[in-house]
Amino acid sequence: MKKMMWLPVVAMMFFTACEKDDNGVNMTPKEVQDALVARYPDAVGVAWSTRGGYYVADFAIPGSPTTADNAAWFDIAGVWYMTEYDIPYAALPQSVQDAFRGSAYGTWEVEDVDMLEREGMETVYVIEVEGLGEDGREQEIDLYFSPDGVLVKAVVDADAGYDYADYIPDALVSAVQGFIEQRYPNARILEIDGERGLTEIDILDGQIKRELFFDSSGNWVRTETALRIEELPQAVRQAFAASEYARYGIEDADLVETPEGTCYRLETEVNDRDTYLYYDANGQSLNM
Numbered sequence: 001m002k003k004m005m006w007l008p009v010v011a012m013m014f015f016t017a018c019e020k021d022d023n024g025v026n027m028t029p030k031e032v033q034d035a036l037v038a039r040y041p042d043a044v045g046v047a048w049s050t051r052g053g054y055y056v057a058d059f060a061i062p063g064s065p066t067t068a069d070n071a072a073w074f075d076i077a078g079v080w081y082m083t084e085y086d087i088p089y090a091a092l093p094q095s096v097q098d099a100f101r102g103s104a105y106g107t108w109e110v111e112d113v114d115m116l117e118r119e120g121m122e123t124v125y126v127i128e129v130e131g132l133g134e135d136g137r138e139q140e141i142d143l144y145f146s147p148d149g150v151l152v153k154a155v156v157d158a159d160a161g162y163d164y165a166d167y168i169p170d171a172l173v174s175a176v177q178g179f180i181e182q183r184y185p186n187a188r189i190l191e192i193d194g195e196r197g198l199t200e201i202d203i204l205d206g207q208i209k210r211e212l213f214f215d216s217s218g219n220w221v222r223t224e225t226a227l228r229i230e231e232l233p234q235a236v237r238q239a240f241a242a243s244e245y246a247r248y249g250i251e252d253a254d255l256v257e258t259p260e261g262t263c264y265r266l267e268t269e270v271n272d273r274d275t276y277l278y279y280d281a282n283g284q285s286l287n288m
Contacts, residue, residue: 028055035078043070052165054081073168081168085115089127096125099149105129105141114164121169122188122204123147128158144190152190152202152209167191175218176201184210225255227264235283236264243285245270245277 028048043059069086108131116124125145133139144153187203201212213221252267266277278286
């Protein structure tokens with residue numbers, strides 16, 4: 001889901017389709033230009049544009065491992081939100097290179113590599129790869145890795161012009177921030193997004209990816225953690241094996257934690273329709 005930062009009407013009047021007027025004068029506010037210089041004093045070849053309410057500076061840094069395709073995002077007050085760096089594969093942390101080569105996509109051709117830095121968020125490395133999918137057709141996938149090599153997301157056939165605009169972090173309300181710090185003190189925030197009226201926050205809890213959901217008041221609704229089938233309690237696996245759905249197999253499994261308790265959610269596909277089964281830790285069905 002794309003995020004939009006709503007600005008006062010007066011502020012929005014400053015935005016133009018192109019950041020230069022008819023005389024070629026840069027129309028980017030001085031506060032924004034100064035913010036770029038303060039953060040990247042060696043930036044050269046700067047070109048400004050506006051995207052979704054943000055000022056975006058495309059620039060290069062001589063002598064750095066990045067290319068000339070870096071892009072830094074600021075608001076009208078000069079507050080920095082994100083920088084996308086186009087980097088060579090060799091500039092990836094060794095842990096990311098090792099994780100990629102050891103993944104199911106390790107033999108695919110690397111098309112592009114980006115590094116995303118964001119305010120208050122974990123740095124993410126994106127490796128765009130191309131190869132043959134399970135159906136034998138050519139496919140492009142963007143693989144998102146944490147600095148320590150955890151594959152946190154795989155996006156199939158991302159738009160060619162995708163600029164990571166929806167990866168810009170939103171500010172967390174204090175209740176949400178406090179909950180995460182208390183329940184997951186070592187959490188690294190990966191992404192914040194809207195999901196069916198809820199706020200979804202993806203975190204890395206050590207090496208474990210979790211998806212947290214909060215309501216509009218900042219109340220915790222649930223946490224979902226993907227599990228391998230072998231990580232399910234034996235009682236849950238036995239209960240599924242004895243059910244009428246056993247012949248369809250398990251597509252996905254999740255640990256679901258809520259204020260009311262914990263359960264295990266199994267996804268199976270029946271007649272081309274996703275079906276969800278819920279069990280407690282003792283293998284008791286919770287489906288009504």
